[in-house]
Amino acid sequence: DAGVTQSPTHLIKTRGQQVTLRCSPKSGHDTVSWYQQALGQGPQFIFQYYEEEERQRGNFPDRFSGHQFPNYSSELNVNALLLGDSALYLCASSLGSGPGQPQHFGDGTRLSIL
Amino acid sequence: AQSVTQLGSHVSVSEGALVLLRCNYSSSVPPYLFWYVQYPNQGLQLLLKYTTGATLVKGINGFEAEFKKSETSFHLTKPSAHMSDAAEYFCAVSEGNNNDMRFGAGTRLTVKP
Numbered sequence: 508d509a510g511v512t513q514s515p516t517h518l519i520k521t522r523g524q525q526v527t528l529r530c531s532p533k534s535g536h537d538t539v540s541w542y543q544q545a546l547g548q549g550p551q552f553i554f555q556y557y558e559e560e561e562r563q564r565g566n567f568p569d570r571f572s573g574h575q576f577p578n579y580s581s582e583l584n585v586n587a588l589l590l591g592d593s594a595l596y597l598c599a600s601s602l603g604s605g606p607g608q609p610q611h612f613g614d615g616t617r618l619s620i621l
Numbered sequence: 622a623q624s625v626t627q628l629g630s631h632v633s634v635s636e637g638a639l640v641l642l643r644c645n646y647s648s649s650v651p652p653y654l655f656w657y658v659q660y661p662n663q664g665l666q667l668l669l670k671y672t673t674g675a676t677l678v679k680g681i682n683g684f685e686a687e688f689k690k691s692e693t694s695f696h697l698t699k700p701s702a703h704m705s706d707a708a709e710y711f712c713a714v715s716e717g718n719n720n721d722m723r724f725g726a727g728t729r730l731t732v733k734p
Contacts, residue, residue, distance in 0.1 A: 511664070538720070540720070540721065540722075542724075547727075548726055548727070549625075549711050549713075549724035549725050549726050549727050550665070550711070550722075550724045551724070552721040552722065552723065555720065555721055563720070563721045565721060597664055597665065599665075601720065603720075604720050605720060606653055606715060606716070606720055607653040607670070607672040607715065607720075608720055609655065609667050609670050610667075610720075610722065611667070612657075612664035612665040612666070613664050614662070614663050614664040615663075615664050
């Protein structure tokens, strides 16, 4: 039973560039959420996708955008990268977008901005 | 809006000692509460969750947590620490019709031999 997979595992970019991170949910899951985890902090909710639509969004600027495909996989795009975007980006999947559904996390993509 | 406070960014215990990691939450409606563990260079693994019903929740690896509404707390315990328990622990809350989780800042658990 494949868990949540994310690619790439590490990425180095420079300020002003754009980046795309990818996520495949756990088998049987249809909802994908993205989180940003800065060093030494807890994950911060970016947004959630269900039925190919953004359903909820955290306090992140429009530079952060996403997409969900018909096979439930998802992408996170970040434009005009800033030094402060350096973080571990975690993807989590769940069955349905309803309350109380536990989310299963991937190992993340470590993004470093130079 | 919901929020979580984890008391103590670092906790150190001896192997075999009781583990107690504290979590207090703020929520305007009945919350859903979670504990996750994160090992170095890995994602988060669900330890246990509280949704409704029994307030004492048992999870994996011998951990359990008790939901206390009157104290707005959801502390994580384990009777006897193992070296393999050394990791970062996160408490999280979601509420209402939303499934976006709000995480605490985390508590790093160190287990001494």
